[in-house]
Amino acid sequence: MQKSVPQSNVGFSKAMSAGWIYIEKKNGATLAFRKVDNIIDEVQNNLLKLQNSRENEVSQQVKLELKKRKLLQEVTIKSYKIGKGPDFTTSHIKQETDLTPEMISSSSWKEKTFKPYNFSALGIAPDCGHRHPLMKVRAEFRQIFLEMGFSEMPTNNYIESSFWNFDALFQPQQHPARDQHDTFFLSDPQNAADFPMDYLEKVKKVHSVGGYGSQGYQCEWKLEEAKKNLLRTHTTAVSARMLYALAQQEEKFTPSKYFSIDKVFRNETLDATHLAEFHQIEGVIAGYGLTLGDLIGTLHQFFSKLGITKLRFKPAYNPYTEPSMEIFSYHEGLKKWVEIGNSGMFRPEMLRPMGLPDNVSVIAWGLSLERPTMIKYKIDNIRELVGHKVNLNMVNSNPICRLEK
Numbered sequence: 001m002q003k004s005v006p007q008s009n010v011g012f013s014k015a016m017s018a019g020w021i022y023i024e025k026k027n028g029a030t031l032a033f034r035k036v037d038n039i040i041d042e043v044q045n046n047l048l049k050l051q052n053s054r055e056n057e058v059s060q061q062v063k064l065e066l067k068k069r070k071l072l073q074e075v076t077i078k079s080y081k082i083g084k085g086p087d088f089t090t091s092h093i094k095q096e097t098d099l100t101p102e103m104i105s106s107s108s109w110k111e112k113t114f115k116p117y118n119f120s121a122l123g124i125a126p127d128c129g130h131r132h133p134l135m136k137v138r139a140e141f142r143q144i145f146l147e148m149g150f151s152e153m154p155t156n157n158y159i160e161s162s163f164w165n166f167d168a169l170f171q172p173q174q175h176p177a178r179d180q181h182d183t184f185f186l187s188d189p190q191n192a193a194d195f196p197m198d199y200l201e202k203v204k205k206v207h208s209v210g211g212y213g214s215q216g217y218q219c220e221w222k223l224e225e226a227k228k229n230l231l232r233t234h235t236t237a238v239s240a241r242m243l244y245a246l247a248q249q250e251e252k253f254t255p256s257k258y259f260s261i262d263k264v265f266r267n268e269t270l271d272a273t274h275l276a277e278f279h280q281i282e283g284v285i286a287g288y289g290l291t292l293g294d295l296i297g298t299l300h301q302f303f304s305k306l307g308i309t310k311l312r313f314k315p316a317y318n319p320y321t322e323p324s325m326e327i328f329s330y331h332e333g334l335k336k337w338v339e340i341g342n343s344g345m346f347r348p349e350m351l352r353p354m355g356l357p358d359n360v361s362v363i364a365w366g367l368s369l370e371r372p373t374m375i376k377y378k379i380d381n382i383r384e385l386v387g388h389k390v391n392l393n394m395v396n397s398n399p400i401c402r403l404e405k
Contacts, residue, residue: 010069014043047071130396133385134279137373138261141281144305145259150283153238155262161192163226165237167203168244169320170349172217173225182267184231184276191227199244200226202353212348231265235280236320236366238262240350243286243362247355255287261369275382279369290361292323295343299327299365303340306372312337322347327365341367 012032015021020039021032043066046058050072055063066072095115096103103109131139142152166178176182204223210216232238242258264280285298296313303311310330318324321344328337343365351362370382377398383389 043071132395133377133398134369134373136398137376138279138369141261141369142259144302145283147305148257148302150257150259153235153242153258153260155235155238155260158231158263158265159186159229160232160237161195161226162228162230163192163195163200163203164240165230165232165234167207167221167226168240168350168354169236170206170347171319172207172219173221174217174219175319178225183233184265184267186229186231189229191224192229193227195226196244199353199355206349206353210349212352214347214349216349233266234264234366235260235262235282236364239282239284239364240354242284243346243351243356244354246286253357253360256285258284258286270383275370275386278386280366281369282364282366284362284364286356286360286362288359288361290345290363292345295325295345295363295365298363299343302365303327303329308340313343316342316344318342318344320347320350321345321364327367340371341365 012021016023018039020034020036022035024031024033046062046066049055049057050063050066063072067074093113096112097115099109099114103112145152162178166175167173171178200223204221205211205216206214207217207221208219210218238260239258246253246256259282261279261281263277265277268276270276283298283302285294299313300309300311303309308329312328312330313325314328316324316326324342324344326339327341327343329340330336331338343363346362346364351360352358356362370385374380374382374385377385379385381389384391384394
């Protein structure tokens with residue numbers, strides 16, 4: 001019967017639970033027998049009540065049971081009554097959203113209808129400029145230097161002479177960095193003309209024959225090479241000018257601390273991490289009897305304000321610093337030590353021709369602005385940070401920069 005009659009298993013179980021039938025086994029077969037003479041089908045009666053809109057006579061429990069058996073479906077019907085409201089009109093009046101200067105000047109606002117203010121709405125985004133991520137990180141570095149008592153150097157001149165960019169830093173005229181493959185030289189004006197001649201002669205001498213305990217480079221020094229104009233390759237050229245001006249003060253030498261954050265230019269191959277122009281961060285301290293220990297201590301203080309506490313130093317070579325050190329920091333994400341900057345003590349061959357006292361030492365360090373910015377904002381390709389591939393939405397929506405301190 002259960003195979004031939006659909007849903008018979010449900011009716012059979014209900015009949016058994018209601019006591020309408022009983023079961024006996026005879027000759028290996030299971031047989032069902034009537035137990036009562038008459039039955040009352042409550043399910044049918046309840047369905048008829050619901051069909052005739054007498055749902056109040058059916059209990060909630062019965063309704064739930066009928067729903068489970070899919071014999072009953074609850075449908076909600078909503079009805080609305082439409083009538084005239086207080087603002088009913090047969091003509092359409094546009095409500096203004098903004099009070100414009102033109103409305104005020106013409107007094108037309110008196111005849112306008114304005115929409116009520118919705119203080120929960122986001123409103124129109126202000127049409128204004130946004131600070132580039134580089135400028136946000138630059139502002140943080142600048143604040144750190146100012147907190148440490150540094151003064152900012154004027155770095156607004158991108159064009160520099162080879163004399164201040166190379167020769168004043170005791171960088172030989174035969175150095176590969178002075179080649180056209182690494183430096184952008186100017187064609188107009190091709191040469192600079194204004195030099196402090198006494199200082200120039202001292203620089204020429206220390207290059208050619210040495211001095212101040214140095215043998216120099218023992219080679220011919222050419223003025224025409226020093227005159228060549230170029231796009232500065234580092235802001236250390238500005239540091240040289242500041243130190244020379246410090247040495248020329250009439251009063252006694254005053255220990256000073258300088259910093260700069262500005263553009264420099266290199267004729268390099270462009271790739272994901274190198275551009276022909278980038279920003280250099282530089283710090284310079286001039287004082288009596290400064291040592292390598294002072295430099296290391298200052299670097300720990302400086303980088304700790306960036307949240308960088310694990311530092312290592314590796315000996316390096318720079319023409320204008322001795323000793324020189326590369327600065328490494330442990331990168332928690334990469335799980336390795338990465339180079340983050342360069343540092344050193346300016347050589348006597350650079351300082352003494354300027355006129356600085358023999359007991360004055362100068363310590364300095366530098367790093368790029370682009371690398372920490374790329375790390376801060378998780379940018380892998382520098383061309384997505386600077387240049388025509390920059391996503392302006394990134395500039396508009398990038399979060400505020402707050403370096404760890």
